[in-house]
Amino acid sequence: MTARDPRRPLDTVPSIKIKLGVVIFAAVGVTVFVFWSGIHLGLWPSVSGIIAAIIALGIVRFLARGMTSPLREMSDAARAMAKGDYERRVTATSRDEVGSLARAFNKMAGELAETDRLRRDIVANVSHELRTPITALQAALENLVDEVEPPDPATLRTMLAQVERLGRLVTQLLDLSRLESGAVPLARAPFDVEPVLEHAVREQQLHAPGVDVSVVVETPGLTADGDPERVHQVVANLLENAVRYTPRGGRVEVRARRSADPLGVTIEVLDEGPGISDTERTRIFERFYRADTARASGDGGAGLGLAIAQWIVDLHGGEIRPERRAPHGCRMVVTLPASN
Ligand SMILES: Nc1ncnc2c1ncn2[C@@H]1O[C@H](COP(=O)(O)OP(=O)(O)O)[C@@H](O)[C@H]1O
Ligand SMILES: [Mg+2]
The missing domain is CATH 3.30.565.10 (Histidine kinase-like ATPase, C-terminal domain)
Structure with missing residues (x-):
């Protein structure tokens, strides 16, 4: 957890219910106090009431800071993720339920980023592994077509070996994806x-x-x-x-x-x-x-x-x-x- 942010005064309160209680209590207390002080100072009740409401609103705004902003950050980040940007993280300093949601969100974002990286690696690896035998086959076939090499058994055997390599790779990839997805249950x-x-x-x-x-x-x-x-x-x-x-x-x-x-x-x-x-x-x-x-x-x-x-x-x-x-x-x- 990062250091306490003075702009988020209720970050250390461990529950949303208590936070709401504090905010309501402070708002009501300040309203009553300012209202009566105004009356005592000889202000009209309506003027005192308006001043009390403005001050209470200011206090609520101050105290409630950081209570809902992680939710807004999360919806922004979720939208960014839907577009493929997995690097966004949200502020998770609050100790209440929103804070733990933000922490879970960040963890999920981290795991998605890792999965995305693995997926990219796999695509790159698969393409590379497929390209090698295909390039070799293409070169051998071009030589045959251009009559640079005769279609003798040795050349054909090399080509067959490359085709076998391709076949093996595709079978292995299929096996791995079937195993991972649980598509083939064990016949135990x-x-x-x-x-x-x-x-x-x-x-x-x-x-x-x-x-x-x-x-x-x-x-x-x-x-x-x-x-x-x-x-x-x-x-x-x-x-x-x-x-x-x-x-x-x-x-x-x-x-x-x-x-x-x-x-x-x-x-x-x-x-x-x-x-x-x-x-x-x-x-x-x-x-x-x-x-x-x-x-x-x-x-x-x-x-x-x-x-x-x-x-x-x-x-x-x-x-x-x-x-x-x-x-x-x-x-x-x-x-x-x-x-x-
Ligand atoms: N018996 C072994 N002796 C030495 N190195 C091995 C042995 N088995 C596997 N390895 C190493 O582990 C790597 C991964 O093995 P494997 O997943 O079977 O891939 P591959 O056989 O396709 O290279 C091999 O490339 C090799 O470097
Ligand atoms: Mg092997």
Whole structure:
């Protein structure tokens, strides 16, 4: 709260009712006092009455200052917001109900400004991510049309890779917006963890022949309570990263077990890549965040995989976090509720 404003004498009064009481009491008191003083001084009652009314009006104006101005400020600010200006704030020094409304209004304005900033960032990021493969495709197509390059399988494969990248990006964006809007509710049920992990690993092995990917389920017959399709998506996203950052000839392992954790089921994806530093620990879950350009270059994704994984894990009431591995590498730990 800012310092007391001498031009708002009743700012510290904590309730509108008390404020009105003070104003009415002061007005009546001053009117009576001035009126009788006037009569005693020998003024005509009508003249004394008019003087008393003018002075009382002045006192009311003085005392009531700042009681309604935040409301006017709020309606101005709301109109400005409707036009897209989220930077306006209103005076919130009063301690009564109008003051707390003004504070709530300012908080809401702050949150709207932040949401608006995020929205702009997302639009900028999405456009950038879409433009990169489109530019590459356009260049390749122009070369084909101008007969600079023959339509050989290699050129067509590069073009196909760009189309696939576009497709992947659009699917991820759709997934994220569906998850956020709650459009696809979780189909929650007890399910066997092992087949889900094995399915995700088999898919990944097709894309990463140079890396050895294996599954170890330490608790036989491990079951979790969740949506197996969504959990598959989480593991697939984690595996995609693990395989991408592990050098050729390296090993990636998926481990799962019933744990002492209150939630009950722990799934880990371990890789031999560069690992995730402490400063990146939380940022990697932000949309479009990529730890560094070197790592994200080439076939890197758009930085949406972990954001999606975190949404899904949150929907399950679970947790996801990266840990360091010695001597190098990353261990992504996901905890999910067990089925009892
Ligand atoms: N296993 C990992 N090892 C090292 N860095 C990782 C790993 N997984 C994720 N990261 C970092 O986190 C960033 C965000 O990951 P993600 O959301 O999956 O996006 P993307 O894979 O599309 O780049 C990656 O760009 C990478 O920098
Ligand atoms: Mg990824």
